[in-house]
Amino acid sequence: MADRAYLTLREGIIGGRYPIGSRMRERELSAELQVSRIPVREAIAQLESEGLVVTQPRRGAVVRQLTLEDIGELFDVRLSLEVLAARLAADRVRAGASTDRLRELMATADRVTRAGDEQAIREANAALHLEIVTLSGNRLLGQTMAPLVGRIRWLFALTSDRDPAVQCREHRELCAAIEAGNPDLAEALAYSHIELGRVPSLTALAGRLPEQ
Template identity: 50%
Template structure:
């Protein structure tokens, strides 16, 4: 028996992934507000898809923490709390700092940094425009590229949820905190990776994440419940 996917199965999997991206973007941008009820039939009609790939996408979004099942309400958009934000920063300290260390070690062992350099240039261009959406996306893509360079499949899977949550919280602040300073920190972080210095790169990564914690919490304190 063949273990390969049929064309139909591959199509369904690809469609489900696209639905995940569409719904996640609607949640991140606030088009689907926290607490909003997600009705399968309405979403299927709106997206022009059948309910099977939609259900698969919603299961993935629930796994990633974007939606949750509520008694008597069905599926709803997750209502974030300050505790969730604190937990995200704590997880980033584990996942991203370790990924940075691995990435720098791989560079020391001869891995190419061309894609990371391209991501860094894109991040600098986004900051120069001052566009919130562009900065949020390029920031997340830069951190994702560091994880990609680390070449650890489990870290990559874990980062998908972390990165999505990070985009979401970034948008919820409705502002860009210290973009020039954060960009300079990214430059220093990438320089340490380019140099193949795992300890220094990890230290910069840790500091970079912690510097973003307080400004984010301060902005969201008046918006989100404690827990």
């Protein structure tokens, strides 16, 4: 029940059902989710550990107020972790690791991009990024990335006005480099893909989020 509550609340935050600054009252959420307050409390604690929720004096748990500084820091961390993941993934493929799952997810991303389904595009892109981390084979890297996945998906949702066709093309090129077992090219393309998203994302969010 705690897992179900966590997933439901996380998707609600990412999708905007629970807007930034809204209170996460245990009693109301337990009634909404039809569970006791204990799994809701556990879910909120997990969301807080992932940076989606904060606890404030006299207000309790609220959906975190993201800032432009937060977004910039998230891009900085992604440049370190996801670029490393791309390089390691290509190394593993060169050593014989299968890319079947990566190819499958890229095909899904292609399909939903052509269909113009915004939510499906966000989910497919997030799954693709996560699979590259998994394909890296580095467990510590995976454990380090896990708490950031929600915030990355939240970023994707907040900046959905970026051109999905451009993102899809960049993903396709990155996946091709990984499948070719070319770590140098995969590293460069991963860096370029993330960094090229920084300015459009910050521009899209300027005026919607505070600076700090």
